[in-house]
Amino acid sequence: xxxxxxxxxxxxxxxxxxxxxxxxxxxxxxxxxxxxxxxxxxxxxxxxxxxxxxxxxxxxxxxxxxxxxxxxxxxxxxxxxxxxxxxxxxxxxxxxxxxxxxxxxxxxxxxxxxxxxxxxxxxxxxxxxxxxxxxx
Numbered sequence: 001x002x003x004x005x006x007x008x009x010x011x012x013x014x015x016x017x018x019x020x021x022x023x024x025x026x027x028x029x030x031x032x033x034x035x036x037x038x039x040x041x042x043x044x045x046x047x048x049x050x051x052x053x054x055x056x057x058x059x060x061x062x063x064x065x066x067x068x069x070x071x072x073x074x075x076x077x078x079x080x081x082x083x084x085x086x087x088x089x090x091x092x093x094x095x096x097x098x099x100x101x102x103x104x105x106x107x108x109x110x111x112x113x114x115x116x117x118x119x120x121x122x123x124x125x126x127x128x129x130x131x132x133x134x135x136x
């Protein structure tokens with residue numbers, strides 16, 4: 001990457017946060033973590049959504065799902081792409097994903113190359129939209 005992308009990871013599992021953060025930092029990304037959707041909302045509100053290039057959130061968390069968080073983010077900043085990671089992918093999740101227009105979904109345990117691909121694609125889409133470039 002020419003300039004390091006800023007990624008926000010949201011997961012209520014400390015282990016998952018540490019693993020995903022380490023993988024992304026090793027891949028050259030700048031990473032912030034939040035252990036709850038409310039912390040992520042606070043981080044985005046305080047730092048500004050324009051300071052992030054992609055948000056990757058767990059699906060099942062106390063208080064709010066990752067899809068609900070992604071919908072909140074989309075309302076606040078429709079240019080910021082979000083991805084959902086879950087160990088419990090099923091038809092209902094895919095339907096909700098489509099309804100929420102979430103384009104990035106990864107199954108846990110996360111394979112390193114799959115994680116890099118999803119984050120790279122999400123960052124590229126955020127930057128494309130923010131730059132006003134047409135979709136390929």
